[in-house]
Amino acid sequence: MRNGTLLKIEDLYVNFKTDEGIAKVIDGVSLDIKYGEVLALMGETGCGKSTVAKSILRLLPKNAEVRGKILFKGTNILDLPESELRKIRGKEIGMIFQDPLTALNPVFIVGNQISEMFKIHKLRIKRTILDEVIELLKNVRIPDPQRRYYSYPFELSGGMRQRAMIAMMLAGRPSLLIADEPTSALDVTIQAQILKLIMDLRNDYNMSILLITHDPGVVAEMADRIAIMYAGQIAEIGPVRDIFLNPQHPYTKGLLRALPLGHKEERELENIPGRVPNLIEPPPGCRFHPRCPHAIEKCKKEKPKPVVVSNEHFVFCHLLRGG
Amino acid sequence: MKKYIIRKIFSFIICILAVTLFSFSLLHLIPGDPVRYILGEFATEEQYQKLKHQLGLDKPIHVQFIDWLANIILRGDFGKSLVKNVPVSELISERIVYTLQLTGTAWLIAFALGIPLGIAAAIYKQTAVDYAVMGLAAFLMSMPYFWLGLVLMLVFGVMLEILPISGIGDWRNVILPSLTLGLPQVAVIARLMRANMLDVLDKDYVMTAKAKGLPNTLVVFKHALRNALIPIVTYMFLQIPWLFGGAVVTETVFAWPGMGRLLIISILQRDYPTVQALVFLIGTLTVIANFAADLVYAFIDPRVRVTGEGA
Known part of the structure; x- marks a missing residue:
């Protein structure tokens, strides 16, 4: 496994033009993923975590305006021409989505959809593409792969579809897999199986994973590091243990208190007062300040810079300046 | 099944x-x-x-x-025409070829133009291409057959003198009546195709296709088009009876000796057996076209084909 940074996002801003105005969905996000690492991007629905994921492969709709740098192996993906971008999509970076039923094309058999990867990326094959696809289906532990090759997506169960989706994205042996809420649409019992599969495959295929989720249980089980997002900004980023055991940002603390973590002492679930802000006119400075119990004057004016808590653990909060 | x-x-x-x-x-x-x-x-x-x-x-x-x-x-006897004193089947068989020629050409025009125009409008959404196609569609859709027919006659027959105005003859005689019948359908199909395509282009599986690194042509013409065409193919069959309806007016305008014109004349003369036979034929055709639409739908949509249930 190589050392160093595989993907580096620098100062990413994403605006969406809407009928109501310009929504400033991502407000200066920076993060990096190392070779072989699992980074979880966690936050509430609408915090922009999926937007970050999609901007990496430039899959955002036409009304999105993206600024900043997304460096993959040192190349800025945002600057690449279409033809170069296509060589990265699916080949270097794979992506799986939340709902595997809608993410697979309903009118083509699974085998056809996976075979495409070998054709367009001109992947090396040992014997025939059919053999390669069946091998992949075996790797994601789909039973009876010879038969499943000819199945339409609607003939498969939810878990099976997500496995097929994963198989498709593994074909190019990508060095980064973006998993956008890969288990949210699945039954709880299936979720664990899929997560285990992804972790096993990470080892077999030597991949880094960017895991988008709102589920801290998933994060705790899989991730090496975690980035907490709120309203388009990173609140806190660091190793999973540090974040869970020693949260610094008021939002992270609130988020963790709002979770049923199964602590020994019985306690009431708490919620964070206030609402997620409107992103067309977001609060200036730290976007969390209207909901923050400790907000000071500075929070309303300046966007916080990262404060080092410990090795690799950073928090974006004015309260901790120098602390 | x-x-x-x-x-x-x-x-x-x-x-x-x-x-x-x-x-x-x-x-x-x-x-x-x-x-x-x-x-x-x-x-x-x-x-x-x-x-x-x-x-x-x-x-x-x-x-x-x-x-x-x-x-x-x-x-299998449709009786004799009251007015012409010949078997109705004879009257119809003389004319059915002309009607099929007219409706068949119109049908081809409708889809050969409507589908590509609709796709182009969807791909170039909110650009000059889209506005031009949708403007043309609105224009064609709001024109009644008899008026469109007269305008085409005036332009191509009288002013430019490049096409015959009416009656039968060689292939050039087919052009104006089939355009008259087909152009309003081009409009309907272009609009339908555009709406389907836009709907499909927003689907997750289109994003998957992009995420796989497929070139845009494959994304649009394989992954999106195949899905967007399903309702269009059904519509192709549902459209057939409408064309026969439109043929009644168009044949009258262009003095085209088909079934539509026969129907008008027979109604005016109260030629009961002929009218009955024509209504019977057109009714049967409508029902068959609907049936065919269902079968074709089942054939092209695997969700229906395999499970026998609608998706």
Whole structure:
């Protein structure tokens, strides 16, 4: 496994033009993923975590305006021409989505959809593409792969579809897999199986994973590091243990208190007062300040810079300046 | 699937019966008398009663209907034209070729132009291409057949003098009437195709196709188009009866000797057997087209084909 940074996002801003105005969905996000690492991007629905994921492969709709740098192996993906971008999509970076039923094309058999990867990326094959696809289906532990090759997506169960989706994205042996809420649409019992599969495959295929989720249980089980997002900004980023055991940002603390973590002492679930802000006119400075119990004057004016808590653990909060 | 087809055939028969019964009653309800039409003003009462008896028009209406139906089912005989005194089947078979020529060409024009225009409008959404296609569609859709026909005649026949105005002849005679019949359909299909395509381009599986690194042509023409075409193919079949309806007006405008024109003339002359036979044919065609649409839908959508259920 190589050392160093595989993907580096620098100062990413994403605006969406809407009928109501310009929504400033991502407000200066920076993060990096190392070779072989699992980074979880966690936050509430609408915090922009999926937007970050999609901007990496430039899959955002036409009304999105993206600024900043997304460096993959040192190349800025945002600057690449279409033809170069296509060589990265699916080949270097794979992506799986939340709902595997809608993410697979309903009118083509699974085998056809996976075979495409070998054709367009001109992947090396040992014997025939059919053999390669069946091998992949075996790797994601789909039973009876010879038969499943000819199945339409609607003939498969939810878990099976997500496995097929994963198989498709593994074909190019990508060095980064973006998993956008890969288990949210699945039954709880299936979720664990899929997560285990992804972790096993990470080892077999030597991949880094960017895991988008709102589920801290998933994060705790899989991730090496975690980035907490709120309203388009990173609140806190660091190793999973540090974040869970020693949260610094008021939002992270609130988020963790709002979770049923199964602590020994019985306690009431708490919620964070206030609402997620409107992103067309977001609060200036730290976007969390209207909901923050400790907000000071500075929070309303300046966007916080990262404060080092410990090795690799950073928090974006004015309260901790120098602390 | 077998059960489905049997059920379809059953409803098919009931449909045809209802259509013929309805048109039969309607025709006898409207004023006008074929016997008077044939004999003219100065016939005696005796002549009138004699001919009426000969033609079987003195029997009660329900008996006439049953006689007529029995003749079709048992002998395949549609009867004789009251006015021209030749078998109706002969009258129709002379004309059906012309109508098929006209509607077939119109059908081809409708899809050959409508589908690509709709795709282009969807891909270049909110650009000049889109606005041009949608503007043209709105224009074509709001024009009645007879007016569009007259405009085409004026431009290509009278002003430019490059195409014959009316009647039959060689292939050039087909162009104006089939454009008249086909162009409003181009508009409908272009709009439908655009809407389907835009809907499909927003689907997750299109994003997956992009995420796989497929070139745009494959994303659009394989992954999106195949899905967007499903409703269009169904529509192609549902469209056939409409074309026959439009042919009635178009054939009249262009003096095209097809079934549509025969229908108009027969109604004016109260030629009951001919009108009946034509309504029967067009009704049957409509029901068959609907049936075909269902079958084709099942064939091209694997979700229907494999499970036999609608998706």
